Amino acid sequence: MGNNHSFDVIVVGAGIAGLTASYVLAKKGFSVGLVESKPRSLIGTKPCGDAIGLHHFEALGWFPPQDTIDTKFKGVKIVSPSEEHSLIVYGEGVGIDSRKFYQWLLKQGLEEGVELLDNHTLVSVKVKDDKVEAVLVKEKGRPGLKEIYAKAFIDASGATPALRSKLPREWPISERPYMSDYNIAYREVLELEEPIASEDKDYAIIYLNQEIAPGGYWWLFPKRNGVIGNIGLGVIWSPTSPNPRNNYYKYLKNRFKGKLIDAGGGLVPTRRPLPTLVWRNVGVVGDAAYTVNPVHGGGKGSSMQAATIVATHIANALEEGRVNEETLWGANKEYIKAYGAKQAGLDILRMYLQKLSNEDLEFILRKKIVSGEAVYELGTHGKLRDEIIRSLRIALALVSRPGLLNQLRVVKKFMDDAEKLYLEKYPEHPSELNKWIKDVEYLWSKYRSLIGFKLGPKVPW
Ligand SMILES: Cc1cc2nc3c(=O)[nH]c(=O)nc-3n(C[C@H](O)[C@H](O)[C@H](O)COP(=O)(O)OP(=O)(O)OC[C@H]3O[C@@H](n4cnc5c(N)ncnc54)[C@H](O)[C@@H]3O)c2cc1C
Known part of the structure; x- marks a missing residue:
């Protein structure tokens, strides 16, 4: 780093969100310091399923280079608990080689002038005059702390946010979530003794099973023509939830034999986004801002979208010479339109799905209550459209399950209300944010009590 302890922007975390944000800002000519705990060579090694829907890249307007793609998916196959019934949801995606892709993204940033501070961990934040003035970082193997100053800061430090958790409690971006807002997941990557069957190798396969993966699902994502399998499971996080690694060993280890390439896990936020992605001179992106799809837990594509939006607004505000929630507010509006409102609707659906039993899930897939379309x-727009409810009504009347139909009506109403609250009622100005947060909390708590969803304790950080 030399003696330069000051940047236009400090980005904390070189995951997919931080790599994207730092690249966008550097390309616009700003000086960017990218602070990352890991050494450079390990950037891109976060345990993940590595599946990304192509629609995210379409929204971004660029695509990953061919040599960073391991697989192309035709869609997602959803399998019932007995594994006798399934449903295919067409929609193209890719399985990326994360390490190659992240290293490529990093290189793009470095070429634009990003300064990578790898082996540097943020340990503290200096707030002065109601703004973040500097971050205090510890370099591995060196004594003492460094103070790094910047005009703006981006927290891209992942599911256990390092920066925003240290901000004043009255700043809305310091919000502490609940454990039940997360899945805890574990996965292994194997070179399989028996390659994945040819009819399955073009699909990301999701297995619904509340015994193996309570409040989540287990997956088999084929790579390299089915020779490699990315196999894992996620469960809803609580003080009593099973360790997903134990469940992997109990239910899946013997089923998939082969040479272990990688193993690991982590937390996945599965909720609506943070109420605001910006406050004072700080932006929050990626898992740190819960930009993940609440139903399937995919967060890479939306991390890149959120990072691009927030970084662009920060760049504009820096040009204007005023970086605060007022000048950055448009980032919230843009993100909500691009993805956040859909997340809000899907957050409602996810709580309902987490409460369904294996019998319910089996019934829905066996009776073909829902179609792939x-x-x-639902996945594209986050909405249960009227036509879906109409066809469900016919399907459910035929199998005489009025209870399920009534529940779905409730879910649909709350999904619509949630989306409206985000798309139509999101505050025009930061001064109205607190009132809006109360409206959101009111809607969500009414829904939770109707479906009997317990939030449980807050996270330990
Ligand atoms: C097991 C599993 C499977 C998943 N499968 C999929 C999938 O198939 N598809 C998909 O789209 N998403 C998937 N996800 C979610 C996806 O991985 C995340 O949404 C995405 O990687 C988030 O990126 P990020 O940049 O926000 O965070 P991260 O990738 O977590 O990056 C944060 C970075 O910040 C660094 N950092 C943290 N604290 C500090 C600190 N104090 N100082 C300096 N640096 C710090 C970390 O070292 C890390 O490099 C999965 C997640 C898990 C856990």
């Missing part, structure tokens, strides 16, 4: 619609 309906799930695609």
Whole structure:
């Protein structure tokens, strides 16, 4: 780093969100310091399923280079608990080689002038005059702390946010979530003794099973023509939830034999986004801002979208010479339109799905209550459209399950209300944010009590 202890922007975390944000800012000519705990060579090694829907890249307007792609998926196959019934949701995606892709993204940033401070861990934040003035970082193997100053800061430090958790409690971006807002996941990457069957190798396969993966699912994502399998599971996080690694060993280890390439896990936020991605001179992106899809837990694509939006607004505010929530507010509006409102609707659906039993899930897939197209619609727009409810009504009347139909009506109403609250009622100005947060909390708590969803304790950080 030399003696330069000051940048236009400090980005904390060189995951997919931080790499994207730092690249966008450097390309616009700003000086960017990218602070990352890991050494440079390990950037891109975060345990993940590595599946990304192509629609995210379409929204970004660029695509990953061919040599960073391991697999192309035609869609997602959803399998019932007995594994006798399934549903295909068409929609193209890619399985990326994360390490190659992140290293490529990092190189793009470095070429634009990003200064990588790898082996540097943020340990503290200096707030002065109601703004973040500097971050205090510890370099591995060196005594003492360094103070790094900047005009703006981006927290891209992942599911256990390092920067925003140290900000004044009255700043809305310092919000502490609940454990049940997360899944805890574990996965192994194997070179399989028996390659994945040819009819399955073009799909990301999701297995619904509340015994193996309570409040989540287990997955098999084929790579390299089915020779490699990315296999894992996620469970809803609580003080009593099973360790996903134990469940992997109990239910899946013997089923998939082969040479272990990688193993690991982590937390996945599965909720609506942080109420604001910006406050004072700080932006929050990626898992730190819960930009993950609440139903399937995919967060890489939306991390890149959020990072691009927030970084662009920070760049504009820096040009204007005023970086605060007022000048950055448009980032919230843009993100909500691009993805956040859909997340809000899907957060409502996810709590309902987490409460379904294996019998319910089996019934829905066996009786073909929902079609692949309906799930695609749901996944793309986050909405249970009227046509879906109409066809469900017919399907459910035929099998005489009025209880399920009534529940789905409730879920649909709350999904619509949630989306409206985000798309139509999101505050025009930061001064109205607290009132809006109360409206959101009111809607969510009404829904939770209707479906009997317990939030449980807050996270330990
Ligand atoms: C097991 C598993 C499977 C998943 N499968 C998929 C999938 O198939 N598809 C998909 O799209 N998403 C998936 N996700 C979610 C996805 O991985 C995340 O949404 C995404 O990687 C988030 O990126 P990020 O940049 O926000 O955070 P991260 O990738 O977590 O990056 C944060 C970075 O910040 C660094 N950092 C943290 N604290 C500090 C500090 N104090 N100082 C300096 N640096 C720090 C970390 O070292 C890390 O490099 C999965 C997640 C898990 C856990």
